Amino acid sequence: MTIQKPSIPKGTRDFSPIEMMRRGYIFNTIKNIFEKHGYMPLETPSMENLSTLLGKYGEEGDKLLFKVLNSGDFLKKLSLQDVEAGNSNGVSAKICEKGLRYDLTVPFARYVVQHQNEIVFPFKRYQIQPVWRADRPQKGRYREFYQCDVDVVGSNSLLNEVELVQIVAEVFADLCINVTLKINNRKILYGISESIGYADKMMDITVAIDKLDKIGIEAVNEELLSKGIDSSAIAKLQPILTLQGDNSEKLVQIKKIISGSETGLKGVAEIETILEYVKALGVNLDIELDLSLARGLNYYTGAIFEVKAKDYAIGSICGGGRYDDLTGIFGLSGVSGVGISFGADRIYDVLLNLNLFPEDTDITTKALFVNFGGKEEIAALRLLIKMRMEGVSAEIYPDAVKMKKQMEYANKRGIPYVVIIGENELQTRIAAVKDMRSGEQWSVKFEVLASVLG
Amino acid sequence: MTIQKPSIPKGTRDFSPIEMMRRGYIFNTIKNIFEKHGYMPLETPSMENLSTLLGKYGEEGDKLLFKVLNSGDFLKKLSLQDVEAGNSNGVSAKICEKGLRYDLTVPFARYVVQHQNEIVFPFKRYQIQPVWRADRPQKGRYREFYQCDVDVVGSNSLLNEVELVQIVAEVFADLCINVTLKINNRKILYGISESIGYADKMMDITVAIDKLDKIGIEAVNEELLSKGIDSSAIAKLQPILTLQGDNSEKLVQIKKIISGSETGLKGVAEIETILEYVKALGVNLDIELDLSLARGLNYYTGAIFEVKAKDYAIGSICGGGRYDDLTGIFGLSGVSGVGISFGADRIYDVLLNLNLFPEDTDITTKALFVNFGGKEEIAALRLLIKMRMEGVSAEIYPDAVKMKKQMEYANKRGIPYVVIIGENELQTRIAAVKDMRSGEQWSVKFEVLASVLG
Numbered sequence: 001m002t003i004q005k006p007s008i009p010k011g012t013r014d015f016s017p018i019e020m021m022r023r024g025y026i027f028n029t030i031k032n033i034f035e036k037h038g039y040m041p042l043e044t045p046s047m048e049n050l051s052t053l054l055g056k057y058g059e060e061g062d063k064l065l066f067k068v069l070n071s072g073d074f075l076k077k078l079s080l081q082d083v084e085a086g087n088s089n090g091v092s093a094k095i096c097e098k099g100l101r102y103d104l105t106v107p108f109a110r111y112v113v114q115h116q117n118e119i120v121f122p123f124k125r126y127q128i129q130p131v132w133r134a135d136r137p138q139k140g141r142y143r144e145f146y147q148c149d150v151d152v153v154g155s156n157s158l159l160n161e162v163e164l165v166q167i168v169a170e171v172f173a174d175l176c177i178n179v180t181l182k183i184n185n186r187k188i189l190y191g192i193s194e195s196i197g198y199a200d201k202m203m204d205i206t207v208a209i210d211k212l213d214k215i216g217i218e219a220v221n222e223e224l225l226s227k228g229i230d231s232s233a234i235a236k237l238q239p240i241l242t243l244q245g246d247n248s249e250k251l252v253q254i255k256k257i258i259s260g261s262e263t264g265l266k267g268v269a270e271i272e273t274i275l276e277y278v279k280a281l282g283v284n285l286d287i288e289l290d291l292s293l294a295r296g297l298n299y300y301t302g303a304i305f306e307v308k309a310k311d312y313a314i315g316s317i318c319g320g321g322r323y324d325d326l327t328g329i330f331g332l333s334g335v336s337g338v339g340i341s342f343g344a345d346r347i348y349d350v351l352l353n354l355n356l357f358p359e360d361t362d363i364t365t366k367a368l369f370v371n372f373g374g375k376e377e378i379a380a381l382r383l384l385i386k387m388r389m390e391g392v393s394a395e396i397y398p399d400a401v402k403m404k405k406q407m408e409y410a411n412k413r414g415i416p417y418v419v420i421i422g423e424n425e426l427q428t429r430i431a432a433v434k435d436m437r438s439g440e441q442w443s444v445k446f447e448v449l450a451s452v453l454g
Numbered sequence: 455m456t457i458q459k460p461s462i463p464k465g466t467r468d469f470s471p472i473e474m475m476r477r478g479y480i481f482n483t484i485k486n487i488f489e490k491h492g493y494m495p496l497e498t499p500s501m502e503n504l505s506t507l508l509g510k511y512g513e514e515g516d517k518l519l520f521k522v523l524n525s526g527d528f529l530k531k532l533s534l535q536d537v538e539a540g541n542s543n544g545v546s547a548k549i550c551e552k553g554l555r556y557d558l559t560v561p562f563a564r565y566v567v568q569h570q571n572e573i574v575f576p577f578k579r580y581q582i583q584p585v586w587r588a589d590r591p592q593k594g595r596y597r598e599f600y601q602c603d604v605d606v607v608g609s610n611s612l613l614n615e616v617e618l619v620q621i622v623a624e625v626f627a628d629l630c631i632n633v634t635l636k637i638n639n640r641k642i643l644y645g646i647s648e649s650i651g652y653a654d655k656m657m658d659i660t661v662a663i664d665k666l667d668k669i670g671i672e673a674v675n676e677e678l679l680s681k682g683i684d685s686s687a688i689a690k691l692q693p694i695l696t697l698q699g700d701n702s703e704k705l706v707q708i709k710k711i712i713s714g715s716e717t718g719l720k721g722v723a724e725i726e727t728i729l730e731y732v733k734a735l736g737v738n739l740d741i742e743l744d745l746s747l748a749r750g751l752n753y754y755t756g757a758i759f760e761v762k763a764k765d766y767a768i769g770s771i772c773g774g775g776r777y778d779d780l781t782g783i784f785g786l787s788g789v790s791g792v793g794i795s796f797g798a799d800r801i802y803d804v805l806l807n808l809n810l811f812p813e814d815t816d817i818t819t820k821a822l823f824v825n826f827g828g829k830e831e832i833a834a835l836r837l838l839i840k841m842r843m844e845g846v847s848a849e850i851y852p853d854a855v856k857m858k859k860q861m862e863y864a865n866k867r868g869i870p871y872v873v874i875i876g877e878n879e880l881q882t883r884i885a886a887v888k889d890m891r892s893g894e895q896w897s898v899k900f901e902v903l904a905s906v907l908g
Contacts, residue, residue: 006506006564006565006567006568006784007506007568008498008499008502008506008564008568009499009501009502012499012501013499014497014498014499014568014569016496016569017495017496017579020494020495020496020497021494024495035818035847036842036845036846036847036848037842037847037849038822038847038848039818040471040474040475040818041471041474041475041478042468042469042470042471043468043469043474044462044468044469045462045466045468045598046466046500046554046584046586047462047463047466047520047598048462048463049462049463052461052462064525066522066523066525067522068520068521068522068523069520069522069523069549069550071517071518071520072542072588073542074542074546075540075541075542075545080534080537080538083529083532083534086529087529088526088527091529092523092528095523096523098463100500100522110460110462111460111468113460114460114468115468115470120863120867122852124849125471130500132500132501134525134526143501144500144501152852155852157852159825159835159852159853163852170842277835281832281835281836281839331459331460364489364492364493364494365492378734381613381616381731381735382735385620385735385736388491388624391490392490393489393490393491393492394490395491395492395578396613398576398606398609398611398613398614398617399610399613409576412574
């Protein structure tokens, strides 16, 4: 067998123990809050039938699907003509039936339709699993990454939106990240376009408004003109572009501008209701109405959410919204849903760069018992059993090698305490405990080791 | 868009909320014990380079690898001749560079070699991730399933084997499954073969011995003869086939039979050491020396473990052993390791069939607040916040629909308590609480709701 220099596919990652423990801290915080709100865990298979995935993410998305070669003699379905034609799509359709999931949303919609008779609606579920995209890898963009979704389907109530706002507040409070929740509503975006006489150009108008911060008002107006929007309509739009004030002031002004659009006013009313609940419940979160927020416009039908960290520039770390017909693609219509997704990789980067991981996140083993062999070893092994029974992670170095080597192991592993039980300590039943961070050394009676170190 | 009847690839599974919670109970129990022993979490990518995977699982294993089609224009590397030749392997080698991992062991070996300079040895890691095999799906055999591995590499000490025995005892004690741990040693199997003059036929001899229970002693002897082992050697083997007694009695007899094999005696000594430690530490586990235990004979070099449930017939639910040169395939020799793997799917079946899942495993939400709208709704929402802050999962029905519908929801979801705060309850600040299992109804002051229901 030839010896290979080991490597992993580009865009994929190994997660080392320290990275896993930090990621575990994020996932556990999020899961805990999801569960306290009654959301239930769900997992779907990594592979879906390509017929489930294709056509759901646009043409670009189809190209980014990882396809899995049919097992067995996959060639028998393939003709020379297929290959000669040089059409990769045509060939892959004949040799691949399955693909790796691209997100958690389409598999969730597929699950809901497939299991609609077993599901109790409203169905509150969360899902934390990897997804795969054949994107060009670059800093912060991976070909395998975890998504962390929470959705409720089968209820139109705005209380669901309010609950998601509460969840955002609780998650980032627990993680000690200062955030702003930006909120918008697809219906308002429609209302704006309708009010200036271009309901059919909502997408172009929103895309242009979205650039205001970056390119300035004049460039936005030029872009609107270039998209075929006439100057009188652009003039009507100006108050939107210069909207000032807090959320309620903004809402007052918007209502004036879009007073002719029933849909638009409905969007405003939805935001007002959500904000009223949030206020009545004393939710501690900085919420900002942002008309430029569009996120997947084709997809959302009501509220749109996006979360940004205040103290670290990294793009959005959480986002979502309401969608009215997700399951329609699989033949079940009339199921409205709302959900958000947490970006674990970005949250990780924020916590790491702002030094916000709790100090004990990296600690696996609380105490290492030095191995002196013989009777001392047996005594240490017995104490270890007691420590673990009392919930303290502890281990013994597996060989009675030189003390220096064992201390080095504790040091490199970041084990905070080393317990020494030599001949004297065994006789007196008092262990010597070294605090590896301060260098201090104490004497601790065997009986209280677990409670002292735990 | 045509509407599809949704389905998932054969051999794969959706895990519903109830299944997820039950699986979570198993994984959490196992992880908790791994961590108490100082094992650290690790994850590797789902896709590995095919060069990492191919040739590691035998010819049969290579066929069972799921291969991932190269993204982009994969056809350009393929010639018509390749397709004309009709050689699936040749073609797949040109259009696929990556494959889904087949187990956690080879990726772990790859990780250790790739990161050898960052790793602190002995390296104690656990890994709980799905693996994929293009096996023919059948009852209890899936194309995607989780493995749950715990290994320590970089230490020859038998204390590691002892620790794994402790872990087995603790995991199954926590799960309330009665088990037998079968133990053997590859060196003893070699010693037996060497002692009868057929060191080179260890595999054939072990395979034959393994069938003793099923086919009886005469058939075993016939099989040995058919494999070219002469009758005097077979005669020497008879005491092994009729070995009786407890572990220490068996060890005494084996030592006599293999007294000429240094390797064999070393294997016996290893088992004796492990059993002595286990006894000295009072590990509460039924351990049985089983000479027919071989598990992946090509692979293990020392201790071999296998765990069977006593009260439910389902094959082994955990197994492993010591391997001396796992990382050699990737160019790092001299790293000995020992590990075991827990079979989550089978453990699930045992727990389910013996009714051993704790009663509260299925409970997500502890209490549902009935939604009456208006002021009552706001009061309920505020109480919910307090309940969750005190760690109790609770939710409110998102719409003020008929009480019957809301009660039905609680019932179907398996929510044990329903909290009713109508006009009267709001005035007196005493909620009506219905126990959905007994049907009983109590009055509970708002202030103590969390502690009463928590």
